[in-house]
Amino acid sequence: MDRRIALSVLALVTVMLALAVVPLAWLLGAREQTSFRADAEASGRTVASVAEEHLNDHKSDAPMLALLDRTQAEGDCAAVYDSTAAVIARTSCGTATESGVRSLAVAALRDARTHLRESGGVLTVATPIGETEDSVGVAVLTRSAAPLHNRIAAVWGWLALIGLVTLLAGAAVSVALARWVSRPLHAVDRAARQLGEGTLQVRAPVGDGPPEVRRLAATFNTMAARNETLVHGHRTVIADVSHQLRTPLTALRLRLDLLAGDVDQDAALELAGAQEEIARLSRLVGGLLAVARAESAVPAPVRVAVDAVVAERVTAWEPVAAERQVSLGCRCEPGVEAFLGPDDLEQVLDNLIANALDAAREGGRVRLDGGRAGDAVRLSVVDDGPGMSKAAQAAAFRRFGNPEARGSGLGLAIVHRLVTANGGTARLEDTPGGGLTVVLDLPSAPPGS
Incomplete structure (x- = not known):
């Protein structure tokens, strides 16, 4: 019973954890992905805004080049394309000018909207420069998705750790609960076996376990006390009856034996018949006492x-x-x-x-x-x-x-x-x-x- 109670509680805790932790982990992972993409889009728009001042307003390219340097220092790669999809400025890392990335830039120029693509653990954001109806170029930013994956893995790891700790705590609670419930029941079971084996004075402890188990133990003790009283009373009656019946029967048989020696033949026959009846009565009393002893024996x-x-x-x-x-x-x-x-x-x-x-x-x-x-x-x-x-x-x-x-x-x-x-x-x-x-x-x- 201990094992069944513990496994039942543990299974319930496991199901509740699975229903709570797994959806939470997916939700947090999705939020991390959304935040990662939104941050990359924001960085791409910043590069596009600074590049617009150079391409559209013909200002110095110094602010644009300084921003590209900061972008590379932060671990991203970026490139600025003009309206003919020619590179006019880029970071020293060449990821943002690869052929696959350039095709994404051409698509952004053609559609005049931001394009995103995640491939090979890299997120690429192509942001049109200028008005959406008349783009003067494209700012392309590539960012490694490794930090995103690390954060998602950390989320899953922490949630798994929390789930494991909760599961261990649930296991400890389930074992404690099982013992709390079953230990007094085992005590009542042992007392019942001892009572059945003849130990009439046995009693079950009544101070442990749930109220229902304590009431069961108290009821068992009441039953055991009554059985002990009945059996002892029955044994006392048997002993008294055995003494009270056998003694006068023995005395009566002796008197008849004495009388049989001093009477004539007809009276002797009658006395012999009386002696047989007394012997039969003695056997009957002995049999009744044997049955009573068997019925009172435990x-x-x-x-x-x-x-x-x-x-x-x-x-x-x-x-x-x-x-x-x-x-x-x-x-x-x-x-x-x-x-x-x-x-x-x-x-x-x-x-x-x-x-x-x-x-x-x-x-x-x-x-x-x-x-x-x-x-x-x-x-x-x-x-x-x-x-x-x-x-x-x-x-x-x-x-x-x-x-x-x-x-x-x-x-x-x-x-x-x-x-x-x-x-x-x-x-x-x-x-x-x-x-x-x-x-x-x-x-x-x-x-x-």
């Missing part, structure tokens, strides 16, 4: 070796699979890594493998596949059990949403929450040939990279 992602974790969990569950006579295997691409919260992948796999083993029939198969899929890591848990209907699949990630669940119905809700909290996705698909496939797409790079 994971700080770490690098996780997916292939190693998959192999470890498969090894841990193999005894259970062997007891149920289910084939459990994995096929994971080596070196695959994902960014997840610590121990989140283990908890996800435990829930998925437990569900798959529960669903698989005796002699069935459960397989875990893992590998890269574009910018993500794809992990699939495949079983060949009875599968799930489309309606059940649509509701499976909600707490108690699956009416076909054999257990508490919370395992897939925990999986979905843990995966999405880490920036991944989870979905259910039918296994070809029958069964259910859980597909997870996990982030292969840290958030914000």
Whole structure:
């Protein structure tokens, strides 16, 4: 963003300079040319006026010769022609009597008006002497255009220097403006990434940048404070509920165990049923607390070796699979890594493998596949059990949403929450040939990279 803002301002300054400096340079150059020609014409008329006194009034040629000497001293060349285009006086430099210049003098005599010509870096002015209707001669003055070109070059040079200085100043201002605007935005972005990674106490600075950015930072801080309060409150409630529910359930189970030893067979059967319900209730409470912990967790992602974790969990569950006579295997691409919260992948796999083993029939198969899929890591848990209907699949990630669940119905809700909290996705698909496939797409790079 810094570069875009700076380049935008710099482009605007460049366009404004081009629209201002280039026309100004052309205008000043044209004014220099007009002034140069007007001054040359004035000098030519002066020579013609002095020469007229000699040719028309038959006065001494001394003033005319003195003026020609001054003209040559000033760097110009001049010559005076009579009515027959013959040279009667000239400066020692021969430029004003060259053949091309003499033809311009003849044209001025013929037309009885001033002629100008610029060629080869020299401006020639032929001015008729006397009345325009009855010219008695022509005064020709040649002047080098080098001073004119030098002045025009100086004008362009100064304007280019001014434009360059202005451009550099505009670049400095654009960079300063870009930093002023973007630096606090970068700070808010860093704070947002840290908040997403689990640093709940992070806050963005609110004293820098434009008013809109300062308001954005203040709004972000308000949101972060509320999130921190909600998460801490949620965690406190979970801890309290965990203690308040598990303690009486454990005490109730112990009392039922004690009673079971002192009752007859019929009462013992009833107590056994009550103990099973208490065990089921304990599992339900544990599942609810696990979902609540997952929903309140804000994971700080770490690098996780997916292939190693998959192999470890498969090894841990193999005894259970062997007891149920289910084939459990994995096929994971080596070196695959994902960014997840610590121990989140283990908890996800435990829930998925437990569900798959529960669903698989005796002699069935459960397989875990893992590998890269574009910018993500794809992990699939495949079983060949009875599968799930489309309606059940649509509701499976909600707490108690699956009416076909054999257990508490919370395992897939925990999986979905843990995966999405880490920036991944989870979905259910039918296994070809029958069964259910859980597909997870996990982030292969840290958030914000």
